[in-house]
Amino acid sequence: MNFSFSNEQILMQEEVKKLLDKENSVKRNRTILEGEEKFDQELWKSLVAMGLTATTIPEEYGGIGMGFLELCVIAEELGRGIAPVPFSSSVYLATTAILNSSNEEIKKEYLPKLANGEIIGTFAHSEKTSFPDETGIAVTVKGNKISGQKIAVPDGDIADFAIVSASSGKKVGLYIVDLKDKKVSIETLDTFDPSRSHANVSFDGATATSLEDDAWTSIEKLLDQSAVLFAFEQVGGAEAAMNMAKEYAMGRYAFGRAIASFQAIKHKVADMYISLQLARSNCYYGAWALSNDSSELPTAAATARVSATKAFYECSKENIQTHGGMGATWEFDCHLFYRRARLLSSNIGSQGIWKDKLITSLEKSNSPA
Amino acid sequence: MDFNDTKEEAQFREEVNNWLSKNAEKKQHARDIYKAAGIPGDGTALQDAKKWQEKLYDAGWACLHWPKDYGGRDASPMERVIWGQEMSKYKVPGGYFEIGQGMAGPVLMTYATEEQKQRYLPPMAKGEEIWCQLFSEPGAGSDLAGIKTKAELDGDTWTINGQKVWTSGAQYSDYGILVTRSDFSAPKHKGLTYFFLDMKSPGVEVRPIKQITGGSGFNEVYFTDVKIPDSQRLGEVGDGWKVSLTTLMNERLAVGDASGVDFQEIFDLAKEQDFNGDQAIKNGSVREKLADWYCEQSGLKYTKMRNISALSQGSTPGPEASITKIVSANKLQDIANYGMDLMDSGSIVRNDDTSALFQGSLLGAPLIRIAGGTDEVLKNIIAEQVLGMPQDVRVDKNVPFNEIPTGSKN
Numbered sequence: 027m028n029f030s031f032s033n034e035q036i037l038m039q040e041e042v043k044k045l046l047d048k049e050n051s052v053k054r055n056r057t058i059l060e061g062e063e064k065f066d067q068e069l070w071k072s073l074v075a076m077g078l079t080a081t082t083i084p085e086e087y088g089g090i091g092m093g094f095l096e097l098c099v100i101a102e103e104l105g106r107g108i109a110p111v112p113f114s115s116s117v118y119l120a121t122t123a124i125l126n127s128s129n130e131e132i133k134k135e136y137l138p139k140l141a142n143g144e145i146i147g148t149f150a151h152s153e154k155t156s157f158p159d160e161t162g163i164a165v166t167v168k169g170n171k172i173s174g175q176k177i178a179v180p181d182g183d184i185a186d187f188a189i190v191s192a193s194s195g196k197k198v199g200l201y202i203v204d205l206k207d208k209k210v211s212i213e214t215l216d217t218f219d220p221s222r223s224h225a226n227v228s229f230d231g232a233t234a235t236s237l238e239d240d241a242w243t244s245i246e247k248l249l250d251q252s253a254v255l256f257a258f259e260q261v262g263g264a265e266a267a268m269n270m271a272k273e274y275a276m277g278r279y280a281f282g283r284a285i286a287s288f289q290a291i292k293h294k295v296a297d298m299y300i301s302l303q304l305a306r307s308n309c310y311y312g313a314w315a316l317s318n319d320s321s322e323l324p325t326a327a328a329t330a331r332v333s334a335t336k337a338f339y340e341c342s343k344e345n346i347q348t349h350g351g352m353g354a355t356w357e358f359d360c361h362l363f364y365r366r367a368r369l370l371s372s373n374i375g376s377q378g379i380w381k382d383k384l385i386t387s388l389e390k391s392n393s394p395a
Numbered sequence: 396m397d398f399n400d401t402k403e404e405a406q407f408r409e410e411v412n413n414w415l416s417k418n419a420e421k422k423q424h425a426r427d428i429y430k431a432a433g434i435p436g437d438g439t440a441l442q443d444a445k446k447w448q449e450k451l452y453d454a455g456w457a458c459l460h461w462p463k464d465y466g467g468r469d470a471s472p473m474e475r476v477i478w479g480q481e482m483s484k485y486k487v488p489g490g491y492f493e494i495g496q497g498m499a500g501p502v503l504m505t506y507a508t509e510e511q512k513q514r515y516l517p518p519m520a521k522g523e524e525i526w527c528q529l530f531s532e533p534g535a536g537s538d539l540a541g542i543k544t545k546a547e548l549d550g551d552t553w554t555i556n557g558q559k560v561w562t563s564g565a566q567y568s569d570y571g572i573l574v575t576r577s578d579f580s581a582p583k584h585k586g587l588t589y590f591f592l593d594m595k596s597p598g599v600e601v602r603p604i605k606q607i608t609g610g611s612g613f614n615e616v617y618f619t620d621v622k623i624p625d626s627q628r629l630g631e632v633g634d635g636w637k638v639s640l641t642t643l644m645n646e647r648l649a650v651g652d653a654s655g656v657d658f659q660e661i662f663d664l665a666k667e668q669d670f671n672g673d674q675a676i677k678n679g680s681v682r683e684k685l686a687d688w689y690c691e692q693s694g695l696k697y698t699k700m701r702n703i704s705a706l707s708q709g710s711t712p713g714p715e716a717s718i719t720k721i722v723s724a725n726k727l728q729d730i731a732n733y734g735m736d737l738m739d740s741g742s743i744v745r746n747d748d749t750s751a752l753f754q755g756s757l758l759g760a761p762l763i764r765i766a767g768g769t770d771e772v773l774k775n776i777i778a779e780q781v782l783g784m785p786q787d788v789r790v791d792k793n794v795p796f797n798e799i800p801t802g803s804k805n
Contacts, residue, residue: 027397027398027399027400027401027700027703028397028405028704028707028708029397029398029700029701029703029704029708030704030705030708031700032446036560040633081573082498095396156530176465189738190477198614209771223460252534272782272784274723275784276784276785284785286784287784287785287786287787288787289771289782289787292774292775292784292787293771293775293778295778296774296775296778296782297774299718299777299781299782300722300777303718304694304695304698304718304722305694307695307696307697307698307701308690308693308694310697311693311700313396314397314398315397321702329684329689329690332686332687333691333693334692366727372540378683381682381683381686381687382679382682382686384689384690385682385685385686388662
């Protein structure tokens with residue numbers, strides 16, 4: 027039995043970690059959060075130079091032809107480093123959507139440029155204020171023209187193109203739209219976590235090309251696939267927050283001793299550890315299902331997503347608590363993780379959505395663990 | 396990344412199944428258990444378990460990881476895992492030999508003389524002789540080093556006086572492992588001495604404890620001038636704490652998932668019960684709860700898989716398994732409680748199989764959260780041994796034992 031990542035994958039993970047450490051990714055998060063830039067272009071270029079955007083793209087399309095397992099370990103490190111880059115939008119979502127597509131022309135046109143970082147993509151899905159189900163898509167396509175608005179699109183003001191969920195009147199499917207099209211208007215938003223830019227994106231008859239996929243199921247699949255990757259990113263962030271709490275507690279003295287020696291603190295950190303281990307093990311299951319394109323993916327993805335969301339929330343909030351008053355200052359990094367935890371929970375559908383999806387998939391399969 | 400056996404593992408699994416399928420009945424459902432033919436309490440279950448264990452022993456399937464010389468099979472850790480996985484698919488009797496084989500056996504292997512190992516280990520493996528563990532006392536549970544049962548040496552014979560509690564299986568055990576205090580003026584971890592003894596020795600009295608479930612799986616054991624020869628001491632005089640740690644380490648490995656209602660039971664119940672005029676499972680608040688428990692169950696399942704995988708790859712499993720009992724015992728308690736919520740007023744009635752199952756789990760859960768290391772002790776272990784956080788300040792650590800204060804509840 028080999029329910030683990032290979033030595034090569036672990037080596038790759040270490041390389042990504044080294045790069046993010048060297049580039050001081052957490053500090054860069056703060057710079058983007060406080061500044062006017064929408065993302066860290068320098069860091070993005072380093073990730074591209076390392077070939078990370080090309081990970082899952084086959085060699086025939088200019089990629090390096092690795093798989094989702096490699097992407098999982100990369101995601102974990104991006105989470106640990108709360109990297110201020112549009113990686114999840116462009117790689118987990120836009121690249122995967124195109125890889126899933128049977129539209130050869132789109133693959134040939136977009137994949138090589140995504141691989142070498144020439145273009146950035148995103149996924150525009152949410153409308154109004156709730157995460158859409160099949161009946162909740164008001165953006166429409168007539169002929170090849172798309173109209174309507176997507177809200178709070180991650181990296182919507184950075185991306186060159188978007189994969190957009192839209193209704194043709196008969197069915198809801200995925201379309202690709204050039205965001206530089208004159209009939210697209212983009213409004214950058216002030217958000218909870220400005221280390222990642224978000225924008226409202228409005229279409230007024232812009233050109234849309236169908237990914238020729240099987241309607242709503244292709245959207246569900248894309249969400250499931252990306253949920254596993256988001257979960258790894260969340261686990262990386264959760265572990266970083268837990269370690270911050272532990273390190274601080276070891277060095278902070280009160281009542282004549284390290285606060286890490288108080289059971290109130292130890293049990294808090296142990297609870298973080300428990301939450302993190304459950305999430306990590308579920309992520310492994312998700313990684314297995316994702317890389318094998320298993321029929322268990324809907325269950326595995328939702329399980330990984332729900333437990334990783336919970337773990338990052340718990341670890342990031344209790345990290346602040348462990349730091350005491352200093353944890354709630356702008357100066358300390360705790361809030362960067364707290365913000366990122368919340369942001370990742372909101373991207374691709376919040377906790378209630380995924381819990382519901384999980385139970386729905388268990389009802390369908392009727393054979394829980 | 397896969398869940399597949401290696402060629403050798405697949406071969407071993409087949410060998411295991413070949414034998415099991417010829418000698419035991421396969422379960423129809425995961426919840427099926429072996430039921431003894433006689434009436435509960437008449438000893439049939441014990442006799443059945445002894446017969447089955449003897450059969451295992453004769454065929455070379457007892458205590459797989461032990462050396463062959465002592466009745467084992469010299470099996471690898473992975474083979475032991477495979478045996479456990481396959482045996483769990485069959486209805487077989489059990490529950491009597493785990494403490495001996497899991498805790499007393501390893502201590503004897505480390506500390507007993509060769510002659511004693513030859514004498515005691517094979518009958519332990521065969522199920523001929525049953526062992527119990529005499530550790531906890533009314534005043535010493537989580538703080539086990541606070542025990543007071545007194546051992547005094549005269550010539551080459553020790554005299555034991557005191558009381559143990561929470562001793563599983565003492566009423567039918569032939570032997571016991573026992574930790575005592577031989578020096579009350581030494582600091583508490585330094586004055587302990589470890590023995591094994593014949594449970595039929597004069598002066599040993601076993602009294603059952605009635606638990607909140609109504610059952611009596613545990614006992615109090617009283618010692619009045621019980622004589623133990625010095626040859627049955629395990630480890631040096633005053634080294635009993637070190638010897639105890641060997642046992643406790645094995646206890647933590649032996650205590651696994653909590654038994655009782657789990658996700659499948661609450662999932663099925665949510666489909667059967669009504670909630671505000673509709674199937675409970677259609678209600679959002681119910682679905683949220685179910686999702687949380689599924690994630691915990693799945694997280695434990697795949698944590699176990701990661702550990703087995705580490706074994707299969709030839710490395711030592713990480714400390715991840717330490718979370719299992721905390722998570723499963725709390726999940727058991729919460730699922731039992733929520734199941735009774737879903738059954739509403741009917742849940743308190745005891746004439747129904749389903750409500751009895753949830754009631755039994757709700758009453759059994761508190762003890763599972765305590766036995767084999769409380770939630771709190773296990774969290775200390777995670778913090779200290781897994782995460783490397785410092786120990787709490789221990790005001791009693793270097794104080795002579797007889798000067799340590801005790802309270803009205805000790």
